[in-house]
Amino acid sequence: MSLPHAILTALLEKPSSGLELTRRFDRSIGYFWSATHQQIYRELGKLEAEGHIRALPTEQPARGQKKSYEVLPAGRAELARWTSAAHDPKPLRDTMLLRLRAAAVVGTAGVEADLRRHLDLHRRQLAEYEEIERRDFPPGKDGPQDRLRHLVLRAGIDLETFWTRWLAHAVEEFAELPSAEQPVSGGPEPARPQSR
Amino acid sequence: MSLPHAILTALLEKPSSGLELTRRFDRSIGYFWSATHQQIYRELGKLEAEGHIRALPTEQPARGQKKSYEVLPAGRAELARWTSAAHDPKPLRDTMLLRLRAAAVVGTAGVEADLRRHLDLHRRQLAEYEEIERRDFPPGKDGPQDRLRHLVLRAGIDLETFWTRWLAHAVEEFAELPSAEQPVSGGPEPARPQSR
DNA sequence: GCTTATTTTGCAACTAGTTGCATAAACGGG
DNA sequence: CCCGTTTATGCAACTAGTTGCAAAATAAGC
Numbered sequence: 001m002s003l004p005h006a007i008l009t010a011l012l013e014k015p016s017s018g019l020e021l022t023r024r025f026d027r028s029i030g031y032f033w034s035a036t037h038q039q040i041y042r043e044l045g046k047l048e049a050e051g052h053i054r055a056l057p058t059e060q061p062a063r064g065q066k067k068s069y070e071v072l073p074a075g076r077a078e079l080a081r082w083t084s085a086a087h088d089p090k091p092l093r094d095t096m097l098l099r100l101r102a103a104a105v106v107g108t109a110g111v112e113a114d115l116r117r118h119l120d121l122h123r124r125q126l127a128e129y130e131e132i133e134r135r136d137f138p139p140g141k142d143g144p145q146d147r148l149r150h151l152v153l154r155a156g157i158d159l160e161t162f163w164t165r166w167l168a169h170a171v172e173e174f175a176e177l178p179s180a181e182q183p184v185s186g187g188p189e190p191a192r193p194q195s196r
Numbered sequence: 197m198s199l200p201h202a203i204l205t206a207l208l209e210k211p212s213s214g215l216e217l218t219r220r221f222d223r224s225i226g227y228f229w230s231a232t233h234q235q236i237y238r239e240l241g242k243l244e245a246e247g248h249i250r251a252l253p254t255e256q257p258a259r260g261q262k263k264s265y266e267v268l269p270a271g272r273a274e275l276a277r278w279t280s281a282a283h284d285p286k287p288l289r290d291t292m293l294l295r296l297r298a299a300a301v302v303g304t305a306g307v308e309a310d311l312r313r314h315l316d317l318h319r320r321q322l323a324e325y326e327e328i329e330r331r332d333f334p335p336g337k338d339g340p341q342d343r344l345r346h347l348v349l350r351a352g353i354d355l356e357t358f359w360t361r362w363l364a365h366a367v368e369e370f371a372e373l374p375s376a377e378q379p380v381s382g383g384p385e386p387a388r389p390q391s392r
Numbered sequence: 393g394c395t396t397a398t399t400t401t402g403c404a405a406c407t408a409g410t411t412g413c414a415t416a417a418a419c420g421g422g
Numbered sequence: 423c424c425c426g427t428t429t430a431t432g433c434a435a436c437t438a439g440t441t442g443c444a445a446a447a448t449a450a451g452c
Contacts, residue, residue: 002291003408009298019430032293039409041432066430076302083298084306087291089314092355095198095283097228097348102205102279104344106272110280118285144373148300151369152293155362159288162358166351173347177340199438215400235439237402262400 003043004052006033008071008079011053015070018044031129031156044069052078100170112174119167126160129153199239200248202229204267204275207249211266214240227325227352240265248274296366308370315363322356325349 010021010029021044022037024030035043047053052075056068071079096118103111137150206217206225217240218233220226231239243249248271252264267275292314299307333346 001407002294005298006294009294009301012301017430018432022430029294029297030287032288032290032297034287034289036410037430038411038432041430045432079298080302080305083295083302084310086310086313087295089292089317090290091226091230092228092352093230094228094286094351096285097351098198098202098205098225099279099283100344100348101225101228102201102275104341105205105208106276106279108344109276114280114282117282121285145300147369147373148296148304151366152296154365155290155293156288158358158362162354166354169350170347173343177343197438213400214402218400232440233400234402234441237400241402 002033003035003039004047005079005082006035007040007043007047008052008075011069011071012076012079015056015068017066017068019066020068032152047075050074108174108177112171115167115171115174119164119171122160122163122167126157126164129157129160133157198229199231199235200243201275201278202231203236203239203243204248204271207265207267208272208275211252211264213262213264215262216264228348243271246270304370304373308367311363311367311370315360315367318356318359318363322353322360325353325356329353 006025006029007021010016010024016024018037018041021040022035025033025035025040044053048055048069051072053069053071056070096115099111099114133150133153137146137153142150202221202225203217206212206220212220214233214237217236218231221229221231221236240249244251244265247268249265249267252266292311295307295310329346329349333342333349338346
């Protein structure tokens with residue numbers, strides 16, 4: 001239930017139309033909360049119906065025409081409430097880890113290539129974050145707002161650093177593993193075809 | 197679309213009933229792929245209908261009675277296929293990061309307490325993982341299967357280490373921040389109530 | 393033996409996110 | 423001006439996950 005709050009935050013930073021929001025969700029905000037344009041339009045409708053935002057007055061509100069929104073006091077209050085409320089962290093859910101566990105049972109064939117691909121993807125993401133850090137947070141830029149935003153970026157950088165290290169380690173580990181075309185032996189029996 | 201494969205993996209490791217699976221999803225597998233019992237029962241039904249698993253023969257298959265499943269060859273093949281196929285990593289989606297970004301606009305009141313709470317939760321999780329590492333992977337236990345499983349556990353440990361460090365840093369940062377009851381100044385104008 | 397609690401399985405309805413496509417205006421030539 | 427492309431908004435249907443509840447078997451008092 002965080003999308004509306006992501007949108008409120010974005011709109012407070014700068015009133016925008018649906019498409020502008022979509023663009024911003026592809027860049028900055030999307031780095032830790034992604035959303036498609038359909039999600040955004042739907043949510044804008046709801047937020048407007050609830051009186052949390054309103055469309056900026058425009059001439060002819062027709063289709064295919066930009067419609068910009070701004071946050072109303074009620075929306076700001078809701079965002080402040082949500083921000084200060086306690087939320088439990090979501091448990092980890094990662095496909096690659098699941099695949100490795102599966103590989104221990106059905107064999108490691110094919111996984112290594114994707115491990116390398118992920119390593120590459122995470123390296124790129126890390127480079128992108130570091131570029132942003134250089135650009136947006138030069139030494140000295142440390143007002144309260146900068147500190148908060150830098151903290152968030154820092155999480156992204158450290159996370160990607162973790163993944164690149166771990167994936168590099170995983171790739172090494174695979175190199176030392178035996179053949180890798182067959183199920184790894186040593187575990188429970190593989191299920192054999194069985195007639196009934 | 198990973199739940200069925202998580203279940204297939206679990207069933208290959210050991211044929212189980214729905215409830216046993218649920219228990220295992222609360223412990224080991226759930227550390228990187230959580231699922232509720234309803235999800236599991238529903239998925240067991242689908243997997244059986246598709247011919248990927250079958251119920252172990254039992255006397256009277258009625259309600260409120262354990263029904264255990266085992267993986268059929270087709271299920272094993274499907275799991276092998278899925279494991280070796282390429283999957284893009286899911287983009288990060290984290291509420292706490294979003295809240296910090298929101299806090300930069302609507303004020304930091306209330307966030308610090310939850311930051312500390314999360315720090316505590318992640319420390320506990322880390323301790324739990326390290327305990328498992330001590331117990332299940334003593335030095336010397338490094339067959340191919342052990343290595344793979346240890347690698348997965350290692351990801352969990354390193355991730356929790358990252359979070360505890362980052363959260364500790366965030367808490368420090370907050371301590372240095374001014375008052376924190378008001379929206380942090382220096383950004384875009386707060387939206388003021390406006391009559392139309 | 394009857395009742396109450398626990399175990400085990402499951403349905404139904406809901407929320408969140410995704411995918412595919414539609415529609416209308418605006419823009420940019422020829 | 424007409425026509426294809428881009429911009430901007432949106433509906434409908436689908437997949438995945440969550441929540442609340444219920445029903446059947448079994449175990450546990452008394």
